[in-house]
Amino acid sequence: MKGAIVYYSKTGSTEMIAKRFAEKTGFTSFKLEDRSSKTQPPMFATIFGFGAPLKEPLPDLKSCDTVVLMTPIWAWHPSAQMNTLLKKADLKDKKLFLVGVGAGDSNEKAMNRFSRSVEKKGGKIIGSVTYKGLQLKQGLKEVEQRLLESGEDLAEKISKLSR
Numbered sequence: 001m002k003g004a005i006v007y008y009s010k011t012g013s014t015e016m017i018a019k020r021f022a023e024k025t026g027f028t029s030f031k032l033e034d035r036s037s038k039t040q041p042p043m044f045a046t047i048f049g050f051g052a053p054l055k056e057p058l059p060d061l062k063s064c065d066t067v068v069l070m071t072p073i074w075a076w077h078p079s080a081q082m083n084t085l086l087k088k089a090d091l092k093d094k095k096l097f098l099v100g101v102g103a104g105d106s107n108e109k110a111m112n113r114f115s116r117s118v119e120k121k122g123g124k125i126i127g128s129v130t131y132k133g134l135q136l137k138q139g140l141k142e143v144e145q146r147l148l149e150s151g152e153d154l155a156e157k158i159s160k161l162s163r
Protein backbone atom coordinates (compact mmCIF):
# COMPACT_ATOMS: atom_id res chain seq x y z
CA MET A 1 0.00 0.00 0.00
CA LYS A 2 1.17 3.53 -0.73
CA GLY A 3 0.56 5.62 2.34
CA ALA A 4 0.79 9.14 3.63
CA ILE A 5 0.22 10.89 6.91
CA VAL A 6 -1.18 14.42 6.87
CA TYR A 7 -1.08 16.30 10.14
CA TYR A 8 -1.40 19.69 11.73
CA SER A 9 0.41 20.62 14.94
CA LYS A 10 0.53 23.91 16.80
CA THR A 11 2.66 23.13 19.85
CA GLY A 12 4.54 20.13 18.49
CA SER A 13 3.05 17.08 20.19
CA THR A 14 1.06 15.88 17.19
CA GLU A 15 4.14 16.44 15.06
CA MET A 16 6.29 14.29 17.30
CA ILE A 17 3.85 11.38 17.00
CA ALA A 18 3.59 11.87 13.23
CA LYS A 19 7.35 11.91 12.69
CA ARG A 20 7.92 8.72 14.65
CA PHE A 21 5.07 7.06 12.78
CA ALA A 22 6.55 8.09 9.41
CA GLU A 23 10.01 6.81 10.43
CA LYS A 24 8.55 3.44 11.37
CA THR A 25 6.28 2.97 8.35
CA GLY A 26 7.97 4.88 5.53
CA PHE A 27 4.70 6.73 4.90
CA THR A 28 5.17 10.12 3.24
CA SER A 29 4.60 12.84 5.79
CA PHE A 30 2.86 16.15 5.06
CA LYS A 31 2.50 18.94 7.61
CA LEU A 32 -0.31 21.44 7.16
CA GLU A 33 1.11 24.94 7.62
CA ASP A 34 -0.79 28.06 8.66
CA ARG A 35 -0.77 30.96 6.24
CA SER A 36 -0.98 33.42 9.12
CA SER A 37 1.53 33.67 11.95
CA LYS A 38 -1.10 34.11 14.72
CA THR A 39 -0.09 32.30 17.85
CA GLN A 40 -3.60 31.52 19.15
CA PRO A 41 -5.59 28.61 17.70
CA PRO A 42 -8.51 29.79 15.50
CA MET A 43 -11.18 28.77 17.98
CA PHE A 44 -14.21 30.36 16.33
CA ALA A 45 -13.52 28.55 13.05
CA THR A 46 -12.76 25.31 14.89
CA ILE A 47 -15.99 25.29 16.90
CA PHE A 48 -18.17 26.19 13.93
CA GLY A 49 -16.48 23.71 11.61
CA PHE A 50 -14.91 26.34 9.34
CA GLY A 51 -11.44 26.18 7.87
CA ALA A 52 -8.29 28.18 8.59
CA PRO A 53 -6.05 29.54 5.80
CA LEU A 54 -3.22 27.15 4.94
CA LYS A 55 -0.12 27.55 2.83
CA GLU A 56 -0.53 26.06 -0.63
CA PRO A 57 -0.03 23.70 -2.29
CA LEU A 58 -1.90 21.30 -0.08
CA PRO A 59 -0.58 17.73 -0.04
CA ASP A 60 -0.95 15.81 -3.27
CA LEU A 61 -2.56 12.53 -2.22
CA LYS A 62 -3.46 11.25 -5.70
CA SER A 63 -1.13 8.28 -5.62
CA CYS A 64 -1.87 7.26 -2.00
CA ASP A 65 -4.44 4.64 -1.21
CA THR A 66 -4.11 4.86 2.59
CA VAL A 67 -3.98 8.18 4.38
CA VAL A 68 -3.62 8.86 8.10
CA LEU A 69 -5.18 12.19 9.09
CA MET A 70 -3.98 13.52 12.43
CA THR A 71 -5.06 16.66 14.27
CA PRO A 72 -4.97 18.27 17.69
CA ILE A 73 -8.35 18.49 19.39
CA TRP A 74 -9.56 21.91 20.44
CA ALA A 75 -12.78 22.45 22.39
CA TRP A 76 -14.10 18.99 21.45
CA HIS A 77 -13.51 19.56 17.73
CA PRO A 78 -10.83 18.67 15.20
CA SER A 79 -8.74 21.72 14.29
CA ALA A 80 -9.92 24.27 11.72
CA GLN A 81 -6.72 23.50 9.81
CA MET A 82 -7.85 19.89 9.36
CA ASN A 83 -11.26 21.19 8.24
CA THR A 84 -9.53 23.09 5.43
CA LEU A 85 -7.84 19.93 4.22
CA LEU A 86 -11.12 18.03 4.37
CA LYS A 87 -12.85 20.74 2.35
CA LYS A 88 -10.18 20.94 -0.34
CA ALA A 89 -8.63 17.49 -0.74
CA ASP A 90 -10.03 14.75 -2.91
CA LEU A 91 -10.50 11.91 -0.44
CA LYS A 92 -13.05 9.93 -2.39
CA ASP A 93 -12.48 6.16 -2.11
CA LYS A 94 -9.30 6.58 -0.09
CA LYS A 95 -8.76 4.47 3.02
CA LEU A 96 -8.54 6.90 5.90
CA PHE A 97 -7.32 6.34 9.44
CA LEU A 98 -8.21 9.19 11.80
CA VAL A 99 -6.09 10.28 14.75
CA GLY A 100 -7.00 12.87 17.37
CA VAL A 101 -4.41 14.24 19.79
CA GLY A 102 -5.76 15.90 22.92
CA ALA A 103 -5.04 16.57 26.56
CA GLY A 104 -7.99 14.44 27.66
CA ASP A 105 -8.31 10.67 27.88
CA SER A 106 -11.29 10.26 25.65
CA ASN A 107 -12.37 12.49 22.82
CA GLU A 108 -15.43 10.72 21.52
CA LYS A 109 -17.33 13.86 20.53
CA ALA A 110 -14.42 15.25 18.58
CA MET A 111 -13.73 11.94 16.84
CA ASN A 112 -17.39 11.54 15.86
CA ARG A 113 -17.30 15.00 14.33
CA PHE A 114 -14.06 14.18 12.53
CA SER A 115 -15.53 10.94 11.16
CA ARG A 116 -18.68 12.64 9.91
CA SER A 117 -16.67 15.27 8.02
CA VAL A 118 -14.52 12.60 6.39
CA GLU A 119 -17.51 10.48 5.41
CA LYS A 120 -19.12 13.50 3.77
CA LYS A 121 -16.09 13.65 1.48
CA GLY A 122 -16.55 10.05 0.41
CA GLY A 123 -13.57 8.67 2.28
CA LYS A 124 -13.64 5.15 3.68
CA ILE A 125 -12.67 5.16 7.36
CA ILE A 126 -10.58 2.13 8.27
CA GLY A 127 -10.00 3.01 11.92
CA SER A 128 -9.42 5.73 14.44
CA VAL A 129 -7.54 6.33 17.67
CA THR A 130 -6.77 9.13 20.10
CA TYR A 131 -3.48 9.87 21.84
CA LYS A 132 -2.54 12.21 24.62
CA GLY A 133 -0.73 15.35 23.54
CA LEU A 134 0.44 18.28 25.58
CA GLN A 135 -1.51 19.36 28.61
CA LEU A 136 -1.58 22.90 29.93
CA LYS A 137 1.87 24.03 31.13
CA GLN A 138 3.59 20.84 29.98
CA GLY A 139 6.72 21.01 27.89
CA LEU A 140 7.43 18.70 24.96
CA LYS A 141 10.54 17.29 26.59
CA GLU A 142 8.53 16.02 29.57
CA VAL A 143 6.24 13.93 27.41
CA GLU A 144 8.59 13.11 24.55
CA GLN A 145 8.89 9.42 25.42
CA ARG A 146 5.14 8.95 25.56
CA LEU A 147 4.66 10.76 22.23
CA LEU A 148 7.29 8.60 20.55
CA GLU A 149 5.58 5.49 21.90
CA SER A 150 2.28 6.76 20.54
CA GLY A 151 3.90 7.08 17.10
CA GLU A 152 5.12 3.51 17.36
CA ASP A 153 1.72 2.28 18.50
CA LEU A 154 0.11 3.99 15.52
CA ALA A 155 2.63 2.38 13.15
CA GLU A 156 1.79 -1.01 14.64
CA LYS A 157 -1.95 -0.43 14.22
CA ILE A 158 -1.58 0.59 10.58
CA SER A 159 0.74 -2.29 9.71
CA LYS A 160 -1.72 -4.77 11.24
CA LEU A 161 -4.43 -3.43 8.95
CA SER A 162 -2.38 -4.19 5.87
CA ARG A 163 -1.41 -7.74 6.88
Ligand SMILES: Cc1cc2nc3c(=O)[nH]c(=O)nc-3n(C[C@H](O)[C@H](O)[C@H](O)COP(=O)(O)O)c2cc1C
Pocket (backbone or CB within 6 Å): 008, 009, 010, 011, 012, 013, 014, 015, 041, 043, 072, 073, 074, 075, 076, 077, 101, 102, 103, 104, 105, 107, 132, 133, 134, 135, 136
Ligand atom coordinates in the same frame (compact mmCIF):
# COMPACT_ATOMS: atom_id res chain seq x y z
C1 LIG B 1 -7.70 26.28 23.05
C2 LIG B 1 -7.45 24.83 23.34
C3 LIG B 1 -8.52 23.96 23.48
C4 LIG B 1 -8.29 22.60 23.77
N1 LIG B 1 -9.36 21.74 23.86
C5 LIG B 1 -9.14 20.42 24.08
C6 LIG B 1 -10.23 19.50 24.14
O1 LIG B 1 -11.41 19.82 23.95
N2 LIG B 1 -9.94 18.19 24.40
C7 LIG B 1 -8.66 17.76 24.60
O2 LIG B 1 -8.46 16.57 24.85
N3 LIG B 1 -7.62 18.61 24.53
C8 LIG B 1 -7.83 19.92 24.28
N4 LIG B 1 -6.76 20.79 24.19
C9 LIG B 1 -5.39 20.27 24.31
C10 LIG B 1 -4.76 20.02 22.94
O3 LIG B 1 -5.57 19.24 22.13
C11 LIG B 1 -3.45 19.29 23.12
O4 LIG B 1 -2.58 20.10 23.81
C12 LIG B 1 -2.83 18.87 21.79
O5 LIG B 1 -2.01 17.82 22.06
C13 LIG B 1 -2.03 19.92 21.11
O6 LIG B 1 -1.44 19.39 19.91
P1 LIG B 1 -0.11 20.03 19.30
O7 LIG B 1 0.92 20.03 20.39
O8 LIG B 1 0.27 19.16 18.18
O9 LIG B 1 -0.44 21.42 18.84
C14 LIG B 1 -6.96 22.13 23.91
C15 LIG B 1 -5.89 23.02 23.77
C16 LIG B 1 -6.12 24.36 23.48
C17 LIG B 1 -4.93 25.28 23.32
